[in-house]
Amino acid sequence: MHNITKLILSTALLSQLVACAPVIVGGAAAGGAMAADRRTSGIYVEDQNIELKALKKVETNLGEEARVSVTSYNRNVLLTGEVPADESKSKAETLIKEIENVRNITNEIAIGPKSTLSSRSNDTFITSKVKTKFVTENKFPANYVKVVTENSVVYLLGIVTKEEGDAAAEIASNVDGVTRVVKVFEYLP
Helix, strand or coil, X not given: CHHHHHHHHHHHHHHHHHCCHHHHHHHXXXXXXXXXXXXXXXXXXXXXXXXXXXXXXXXXXXXXXXEEEEEEECCEEEEEEEECCHHXXXXXXXXXXXXXXXXXXXXXXXXXXXXXXXXXXXHHHHHHHHHHHHHHHCCCCHHHEEEEEECCEEEEEEEECHHHHHHHHHHHHCCCCCCEEEEEEEECC
């Protein structure tokens, strides 16, 4: 009888721990990403906070007609997406400037209708092809460069040497479907 009680308690305990597995695995993955990144863990978290605050401001103030993506890397912000008018593009930048600790803004928002789901899916595919090429070419640690694709234009962010940045841009420019490569790097001395 004592063994049956232990078995039941063990099973109950294990069933509760199974729910923790995604949290443990997710935490390990985030820790691994930070370990291979040149940003400090504090800046990594700050970048995530900047992105969340920026998206909230954009959604609240620009409404349904705008589709703006915000990417923060070492507190340097890249704005991409589409807005209906020049005023909305300027307003998006002004809103982001209000966020504490933002060092620089690169505003690449296009004026025009929102991109289609098909276009965004193609951008995701291009991003994955560029990242894969970074790994297979092995000219620099692939995790040093963040890739954002918008309307087939590839934006490269990261803290890199000039040689790493040039290699990343060269590799990205040779990926099928890429129409242009924009370097938004912070260079190491």
